[in-house]
Amino acid sequence: MSINVQDCEFISSAVKSSQYPVHDYPEIALVGRSNVGKSSLINALVNRKKLARVSGQPGRTQALNFYRVDRLVLVDLPGYGYAKVPESVKAQWKPMIEGYLTQRRNLAAVLMVVDIRHRPTADDQMMAEWIAAMDIPAWIVATKADKISRSKQKTHLNQIISLLNLPGIVFSAATKIGREDLLAVLNQFIVG
Ligand SMILES: Nc1nc2c(ncn2[C@@H]2O[C@H](COP(=O)(O)OP(=O)(O)OP(=O)(O)O)[C@@H](O)[C@H]2O)c(=O)[nH]1
Numbered sequence: 001m002s003i004n005v006q007d008c009e010f011i012s013s014a015v016k017s018s019q020y021p022v023h024d025y026p027e028i029a030l031v032g033r034s035n036v037g038k039s040s041l042i043n044a045l046v047n048r049k050k051l052a053r054v055s056g057q058p059g060r061t062q063a064l065n066f067y068r069v070d071r072l073v074l075v076d077l078p079g080y081g082y083a084k085v086p087e088s089v090k091a092q093w094k095p096m097i098e099g100y101l102t103q104r105r106n107l108a109a110v111l112m113v114v115d116i117r118h119r120p121t122a123d124d125q126m127m128a129e130w131i132a133a134m135d136i137p138a139w140i141v142a143t144k145a146d147k148i149s150r151s152k153q154k155t156h157l158n159q160i161i162s163l164l165n166l167p168g169i170v171f172s173a174a175t176k177i178g179r180e181d182l183l184a185v186l187n188q189f190i191v192g
């Protein structure tokens, strides 16, 4: 059976584990640098403009946000690697992201979102290594594909895959290219 994206809702935000929602669904976490398009990806998946909050300002998502989509929960994690965020805020992000990824029992898979136009940063490489070491399924979603030509999409994706050592898919929240591929990935985690 395939995922019913129309059946979706915002559950809650959390800045610490005691605030995580209690449920039995598998969670798919979205990690990635600030402003890469994690929240936009969620909206594109469910065909809504405003389920997840998107903004032109990087560093917008400063908490974990939980969205139920059918019998899965997507978790929008705060973006890392944005220089202009105050140190005090950055100091809170790392434990927020790492705490979630290491402790959350519901965690079933990770989607690492990167901008297809750019070479992954040192932060991205660290995150990818870290995810690989966690031993749970993970994919790179190379988004903003609408910003480059089709031929570049292929070469860039291959470069990103070889640097980060994870399987990858091309995506665009603007054109929804790759949406079906991503839904196929998510379908694997629907139980019952
Ligand atoms: N052209 C294009 N723009 C996109 C795409 N995805 C996101 N954007 C734009 O990129 C900006 C950042 O998008 P967000 O979805 O807020 O990014 P985020 O990763 O959630 O950012 P943080 O919450 O700061 O970590 C917004 O201006 C979006 O409209 C895409 O696929 N194509």
Ligand SMILES: [Mg+2]
Residues within 6 Å of the ligand: 038, 039, 040, 053, 054, 060, 061, 076
């Ligand atoms: Mg966001």
